Amino acid sequence: MNKTSLCGLSVEEIFKIIQPGGFTRAHALKISNLIYKRGARDLSAANGLSGKLRNFLSQISQTGLYPPVSSLLSSDGTIKYLNRTPDNRLFETVLIPDKKRNTVCVSTQSGCRMGCSFCMTARYGYHGDLSAGEIVNQVISLNSGVNVTHVVFMGMGEPMDNPENVLKACDILTSEWGVAIARRNITVSTVGITDPVIEFINRSECNLTLSLFSPFPEERVKIIPAEKAFPAWKTIGIMKDHSLQKKRRFSVAYIMIKGINDTDRHLAGLIDLIKGSGIRVNLLPYHPVPGDNNISSPDDRMMYFKHNLVNAGISASVRRSRGADINAACGLLASGLEMGNILSNNEL
Numbered sequence: 001m002n003k004t005s006l007c008g009l010s011v012e013e014i015f016k017i018i019q020p021g022g023f024t025r026a027h028a029l030k031i032s033n034l035i036y037k038r039g040a041r042d043l044s045a046a047n048g049l050s051g052k053l054r055n056f057l058s059q060i061s062q063t064g065l066y067p068p069v070s071s072l073l074s075s076d077g078t079i080k081y082l083n084r085t086p087d088n089r090l091f092e093t094v095l096i097p098d099k100k101r102n103t104v105c106v107s108t109q110s111g112c113r114m115g116c117s118f119c120m121t122a123r124y125g126y127h128g129d130l131s132a133g134e135i136v137n138q139v140i141s142l143n144s145g146v147n148v149t150h151v152v153f154m155g156m157g158e159p160m161d162n163p164e165n166v167l168k169a170c171d172i173l174t175s176e177w178g179v180a181i182a183r184r185n186i187t188v189s190t191v192g193i194t195d196p197v198i199e200f201i202n203r204s205e206c207n208l209t210l211s212l213f214s215p216f217p218e219e220r221v222k223i224i225p226a227e228k229a230f231p232a233w234k235t236i237g238i239m240k241d242h243s244l245q246k247k248r249r250f251s252v253a254y255i256m257i258k259g260i261n262d263t264d265r266h267l268a269g270l271i272d273l274i275k276g277s278g279i280r281v282n283l284l285p286y287h288p289v290p291g292d293n294n295i296s297s298p299d300d301r302m303m304y305f306k307h308n309l310v311n312a313g314i315s316a317s318v319r320r321s322r323g324a325d326i327n328a329a330c331g332l333l334a335s336g337l338e339m340g341n342i343l344s345n346n347e348l
């Protein structure tokens with residue numbers, strides 16, 4: 001008999017599966033607390049559950065929690081984890097500790113099928129969606145000893161290509177009965193697949209960021225092929241339409257490549273596209289993938305963009321790069337996975 005994985009279920013769904021055994025919603029709440037707040041991998045040894053409930057659970061369910069198989073520590077404290085699903089699909093997770101915030105960058109798919117040219121995950125190919133439980137497990141099974149304050153869906157995969165599992169994971173991560181992280185501290189990234197973006201905005205209050213690259217469709221489509229079917233202006237229009245809700249933050253991520261998308265023409269195009277929308281711009285350094293001779297825009301160019309955006313009334317920031325030495329930075333996840341080059345530096 002296939003046992004149900006509890007990680008990935010809402011408290012009501014847990015209640016539904018234990019109700020036939022005569023158990024109550026209060027019991028379901030205890031189980032969800034053990035899984036989502038304490039990361040208990042084995043409920044047969046868990047305090048707070050009766051022997052009868054533990055016995056019932058062991059016959060029909062498993063926690064569905066599993067630790068990463070290996071990890072790499074960066075010189076800046078960033079940690080990259082390799083995970084393997086029970087059916088052998090690989091994906092990576094990154095923990096970015098900082099003074100006041102500890103951010104986990106989760107994957108939503110093993111690989112990706114969007115084919116963005118600056119991204120190593122695209123080269124790895126698509127190996128399947130991750131379930132809501134497999135997404136949440138990345139936050140609660142790191143054994144890092146740190147209190148996770150922020151989650152970003154910016155790891156392997158396009159979240160809006162796996163929207164139901166992403167929405168469910170957001171619900172579990174933000175609910176009081178779940179991991180209980182503030183909604184404003186969760187950000188989902190997308191290349192802008194229109195219908196799931198609308199669905200996400202209607203059903204979740206988490207933040208959304210669009211990976212832009214260029215304000216010009218004819219340039220963006222060369223880097224982000226999804227532009228052809230899902231133009232960025234459409235996603236930005238949807239964000240604008242909802243920006244008055246004030247429940248969440250909308251932003252665009254703008255990776256800056258020297259001489260490619262950091263000219264004054266690009267700056268003017270970016271201002272035209274974003275001005276008056278309430279959308280924030282995050283400027284990010286570029287990390288070259290193998291075989292690419294392009295380099296990141298220098299710091300002073302990134303600051304120039306920031307100052308001009310701010311002068312145009314657009315909220316903007318320059319993001320520091322983290323974990324580049326272990327290929328954990330933006331665009332570098334899955335480096336080496338296609339060659340079976342599994343992380344082996346278990347330093348934790």
Ligand code: SF4
Pocket residue numbers: 112113114115116119120121122155156157158191
């Ligand atoms: S940038 Fe994101 S959407 Fe594009 S290929 Fe990489 S993981 Fe997929």
